[in-house]
Amino acid sequence: MIISSLFPPNIIGGAEKIAFELAKLLSEEYEIVVVTLNLENVDSNYQIDKINVHSIALKNSYNPFVKKQGNIGKLKKILWHINDINNKKMAIKVENIIGTENPSIVMTHNITGFSVEVWNLVKKYELPIVHVLHDYYLICPKSTMYKNQINCESQCLNCKLFSFDKKSSSQNVDAVVGVSNFVLNKHIENGYFKNSIKMVINNALDFGKKEKSKTIVADHIVFGFIGRLADNKGIEELLNIFKTNFSDEKIYIAGTGDEKYVNDLKDKYASENIIFLGFTNPSDYYNMINVNIVPSQWNEPFGMVVIESFYTATPVIGAKRGGITEMISDGFNGFLYEPNYSSELIDILKNLISGLYDINQLSVNALETSKKYTTEILKKEYLSLLKTL
Numbered sequence: 001m002i003i004s005s006l007f008p009p010n011i012i013g014g015a016e017k018i019a020f021e022l023a024k025l026l027s028e029e030y031e032i033v034v035v036t037l038n039l040e041n042v043d044s045n046y047q048i049d050k051i052n053v054h055s056i057a058l059k060n061s062y063n064p065f066v067k068k069q070g071n072i073g074k075l076k077k078i079l080w081h082i083n084d085i086n087n088k089k090m091a092i093k094v095e096n097i098i099g100t101e102n103p104s105i106v107m108t109h110n111i112t113g114f115s116v117e118v119w120n121l122v123k124k125y126e127l128p129i130v131h132v133l134h135d136y137y138l139i140c141p142k143s144t145m146y147k148n149q150i151n152c153e154s155q156c157l158n159c160k161l162f163s164f165d166k167k168s169s170s171q172n173v174d175a176v177v178g179v180s181n182f183v184l185n186k187h188i189e190n191g192y193f194k195n196s197i198k199m200v201i202n203n204a205l206d207f208g209k210k211e212k213s214k215t216i217v218a219d220h221i222v223f224g225f226i227g228r229l230a231d232n233k234g235i236e237e238l239l240n241i242f243k244t245n246f247s248d249e250k251i252y253i254a255g256t257g258d259e260k261y262v263n264d265l266k267d268k269y270a271s272e273n274i275i276f277l278g279f280t281n282p283s284d285y286y287n288m289i290n291v292n293i294v295p296s297q298w299n300e301p302f303g304m305v306v307i308e309s310f311y312t313a314t315p316v317i318g319a320k321r322g323g324i325t326e327m328i329s330d331g332f333n334g335f336l337y338e339p340n341y342s343s344e345l346i347d348i349l350k351n352l353i354s355g356l357y358d359i360n361q362l363s364v365n366a367l368e369t370s371k372k373y374t375t376e377i378l379k380k381e382y383l384s385l386l387k388t389l
Contacts, residue, residue, distance in 0.1 A: 001103035003094070003118055005110040006065060007036035007055075008048055014304040015134035018179075018203050019109040023051050025379040026386075033101045035094060037113050039066050043093075054097050058113045059089035065113075081141050085165050087115035094118050098125060105389060110134055112143070116169035123172040128389040130175045131193075133183045135301055138166045139190055146232050146298040151321075155190060171195045174389055177382075179203050180323030183301035199385060203302050204378040221352055221359060222250050224289035226282065227305055229257030229265060234295030234319060234339055239269040245346055247273055249353060252288050254280035286312040290359065291352065294318040297339055303327065310370035315362035317348055331357070333366040 002023055006016040023032050027050070038044060038055040041063060046053050061079040062072055090113065098121075106122045107130045108114075116138070122129050137143040141162045145152040155163065167190070170176075175197040178184025184200055187193060223242075229235050235253070242251045254277040256262065266276055277285070286292075292309040294300075299322030306327045309316045316334035318324040328334045337344035351357055 001033050001035060001098070001101060001106045003035045003106065003108045003111060003114060005037055005112045005114065007034055007053060010036070010039055010065070012065065013134075014203065014302070015110045015132075017205060017304070018132070018134070020048075021205055021375060021378070022107075022382060024049055025375060026382065027051060028379075029383060030386075033097075033103065035097055035114075037063070037065065039063065041066075056090075056093050056097075059093070060084065060087065060113065063113070081162055084113065084115050084141075085162060086117045086120075087113070088117055090114050091117040091121045095121055098122075098127075103127065105130070105386060107132065110137060112137055116166050119169045119172045128174045129172065130177065130385065130389070131170075131173045131196075132177045132179065133187060133301070134179055136183070136186065138170060138187065138192060139163055144232065144298055145186075149231065149297065151297075151299050167192055175199065175385055177201050177385070179302040180326050182299065182323045182326065186299075197385070197388070199381075201378065201381045201385075202307075202373055203304055204307070204373040204375050205304065206375050221291060222252065222289045223291050223293055223349070224252040224254065224285060225293050225295070226254040226280070226285050227294075229253070229255050229262050231261075232296065232298040234297045235265065236269075237297075237339060237342060238293060238295045238345075239265065239274060241342055241346060241349070242274055243269050243271045246349060246353075247271060249273060249349070250275065251293075252277055252285065254278075254285045282308060283312075286314055289314065290363075291334075292316045293345075294324060295339060295345070296321045296324065298322070300324050307370060307373040310366045310373070313363045313367040315359070315366045317345065327369070329365075329369075333362060333369045 002019060004016055004019040006012060008020045023034055026032055032051050034051060034053040036055055037058050041057045043057055044055045060083045061076045105128045109132050119129055135143045136145045140159050170192040171194055173193055173196045176193040178200045181200050227233055250273050252275050256279050292314050294303060294305055294316055296319045302323040306316050316328055318328045318336055319339040320336050328336050330336050335348045337348055
C-alpha cells in the first residue's frame with residue numbers, strides 16, 4: 001500500500017510524480033494499491049496504469065490542495081494544523097481500506113492531510129512502514145523551513161509545538177528514505193526516525209529517450225528557468241540580473257505561479273531579452289535553451305529539475321541550497337553559486353558567454369551524469385530495501 005497526499009491525475013510537485021513512478025515500477029513485482037486525497041471532497045476509486053487507487057475525502061477544516069477556495073481565514077488555518085497533528089478521522093478511513101486490501105507493507109510519501117496518525121494505525125497492525133522524505137513537513141508546518149526569505153537553521157517554537165507528536169510517531173517507522181542526504185540529515189539532526197533503517201535513494205523519472213549532447217555556438221547561448229514562479233525559487237534575483245547585466249542574452253522563463261505575482265514580475269522586469277512562456281511542456285522548453293538556471297533561495301530537498309536538465313544534455317547553474325549541491329559538480333556538468341551574492345552568478349554567466357568554459361563538454365557531462373538517476377536504479381534500490389522488511 002502506497003499512501004500519498006496527492007497522486008495522478010492530481011500533480012502539484014515532484015513527490016506525487018515519484019509516488020506514481022514507484023507504483024508503476026513496483027507493480028512489476030508486487031500488487032500495488034494507493035490511498036490518496038480526493039480534491040472534490042468525496043470518496044471514490046479509480047485505476048491508472050492498472051493501479052487501483054482509493055481517493056478519499058479529507059476530513060479537516062479545508063483542503064489545502066484545492067485551488068480558488070477564496071480567502072481562508074487565520075482561524076481555519078490554525079484549526080487545520082491542529083487537526084493535522086493526529087487526524088484520527090482520516091486514520092479511520094485508512095483503517096477501513098487496510099481491512100479491505102490487507103496489505104503486507106505500507107509506504108508513505110507526503111502525508112499532509114493524513115497526518116502521522118496513519119503510522120500509529122499501521123503499527124497497530126504490525127505492518128512494516130517505509131516513509132519517503134520529500135520535504136520538511138514533519139519538522140515545519142509549512143513544509144519548507146523557510147520564513148521571511150531566510151532558511152531556518154533550526155525549529156522555531158511554533159514548529160516544535162506542532163511537530164512534537166510527529167517526531168514521536170516517526171519512531172514507529174521501520175525504514176526512512178531521504179531523496180537527498182540533505183533532507184535525511186535535517187530530520188536526523190532534529191531527532192526523527194531514531195529506530196529506522198536510514199537510506200538515501202535519489203529520485204528518478206522516465207523522461208523517455210535521452211537526447212544526444214547539444215551542439216552549441218558559444219556566442220548564442222540561450223539561458224532558461226523552469227518551475228513555479230515564487231519568491232523562494234529565487235526568480236526575482238535572476239530576472240534582475242538579466243535585465244540589468246545581460247540585456248543582449250536571451251532567457252526563457254517557463255512556469256506559472258500566483259497570477260498577481262506573475263503579472264508584477266512581467267511589469268517589473270519587462271525586457272526584450274526576458275521571455276515569459278507560461279506553462280510549457282518540458283521537452284519543448286529544453287529544446288529552446290542551452291543552459292538551465294536553478295536559483296532557489298530555499299533548501300530544495302532534491303530538485304527534480306536538475307536531473308530533468310541532465311536527461312536532455314543541459315548543464316545547470318544551481319544555487320548552493322539543499323539537495324541541489326549533491327547533483328551538480330562545479331565545472332563538470334554545471335556550476336554552483338551562493339544566492340544573494342549576485343556577483344557569483346554574474347561571473348559564471350560572463351565566463352560561459354565569453355567561451356571560457358567548453359559548453360559542449362558541459363553538455364556531454366550533463367548527459368553522462370543522468371545515468372546515475374535512472375528508473376532502473378530507483379527500482380533496484382527500493383526492491384532491495386523492501387525485501388529486507
